[in-house]
Amino acid sequence: MTDILNAFVLLSNFVLIPGLAYGSQLALGALGVTLIYAVLRFSNFAHGDLMAFGAMCTILVTWGFQAIGITAGPLPTALLALPFGIMGAIALSLVFDRTVYRFYRARRAPPVVFVIASVGVMFMINGIVRVIIGPGDQRFADGERFVVRARDFKEWAELSEGLTIRTTQAITVIVAIVVVIALFRFLNHSRMGKAMRAYSDNEDLALLSGINPDKVVFYTWVIAAALATIAGTLYGLDKSFKPFTYFQLLLPIFASAIVGGIGNPVGAIAGGFVIAFSEVTVTYAYKKFLGYLAPGGMAPDGLVQLLSTDYKFAVSFVILVLVLLIRPTGLFRGKVI
Numbered sequence: 001m002t003d004i005l006n007a008f009v010l011l012s013n014f015v016l017i018p019g020l021a022y023g024s025q026l027a028l029g030a031l032g033v034t035l036i037y038a039v040l041r042f043s044n045f046a047h048g049d050l051m052a053f054g055a056m057c058t059i060l061v062t063w064g065f066q067a068i069g070i071t072a073g074p075l076p077t078a079l080l081a082l083p084f085g086i087m088g089a090i091a092l093s094l095v096f097d098r099t100v101y102r103f104y105r106a107r108r109a110p111p112v113v114f115v116i117a118s119v120g121v122m123f124m125i126n127g128i129v130r131v132i133i134g135p136g137d138q139r140f141a142d143g144e145r146f147v148v149r150a151r152d153f154k155e156w157a158e159l160s161e162g163l164t165i166r167t168t169q170a171i172t173v174i175v176a177i178v179v180v181i182a183l184f185r186f187l188n189h190s191r192m193g194k195a196m197r198a199y200s201d202n203e204d205l206a207l208l209s210g211i212n213p214d215k216v217v218f219y220t221w222v223i224a225a226a227l228a229t230i231a232g233t234l235y236g237l238d239k240s241f242k243p244f245t246y247f248q249l250l251l252p253i254f255a256s257a258i259v260g261g262i263g264n265p266v267g268a269i270a271g272g273f274v275i276a277f278s279e280v281t282v283t284y285a286y287k288k289f290l291g292y293l294a295p296g297g298m299a300p301d302g303l304v305q306l307l308s309t310d311y312k313f314a315v316s317f318v319i320l321v322l323v324l325l326i327r328p329t330g331l332f333r334g335k336v337i
Helices: 002-040 047-067 078-106 111-133 150-157 167-189 191-201 203-208 213-238 243-260 265-283 287-293 309-326
Strands: 146-148
Touching: 002 047, 002 150, 002 167, 002 191, 002 213, 002 243, 002 265, 002 287, 047 078, 047 111, 047 213, 047 243, 078 111, 078 213, 111 243, 146 150, 146 167, 167 191, 167 213, 167 265, 191 203, 191 213, 203 213, 213 243, 243 265, 243 309, 265 309
Parallel strands: none
Antiparallel strands: none
């Protein structure tokens, strides 16, 4: 029984808890992508770099707070700076909407034109972030590092393996739950949320009903930018901030949105966890885990790792291709790509 508990704790440390935190980050990122697709009807390839820009603004304000002695105690100071990062991302999103996307929207350009425009915006944002904060790793997490420490857990449970839960992992899950609840309440109960849903379902009918399209577009960018900043900041806190990493995150985020059903918020959340746990499960080395469960003398010699962590994004790509081939509408029947 002790070996089984040790195996479960080991799996929790390297698969279950990291997968839950990573899935929450992907879910928030995928929600922003699916919201843009549902309301504005195009795939925003600049979303990953918008996450980087929002996180960068949060980092800069965090460093400013730390310099003058403002902290959040045991929690990361970045939580205090997060509203400023959100405002920065919203401002940038609205600037690009006014200068780029509005032009094509007025001419009712096909979605592929918006996609190409978003690629251009993506490179522009990426360049802005690299110029301002640099291309290297930036760490900005402070406060208490752990909610549960391995040494304390070992003493309490009398096991060989100690459960570890980082503060950033706990914060990620809690913040994701709060944000998702707030978003769904807004979409289902507020007047603007209902207007956005109506605009998404039938644009012409929504306009005939008196819905202001400019307000719908404005709130869509505001919410998408806020989701991008929160997801980007939480990812940076949990790992580290590096601009190129957010460019790479675009693949698992789009895979999450498409697997769940792009245009469907519930599907985006489900897809985020499907992609996250798939990546973490496939790239974990099960040697020690199987050593606890295997009978004496039968423990494996190799790492028992299906795929190197260097290729974890390939998992997202394979799942994405399979879903597009087998079920293009995703798990929750979103819109067809």
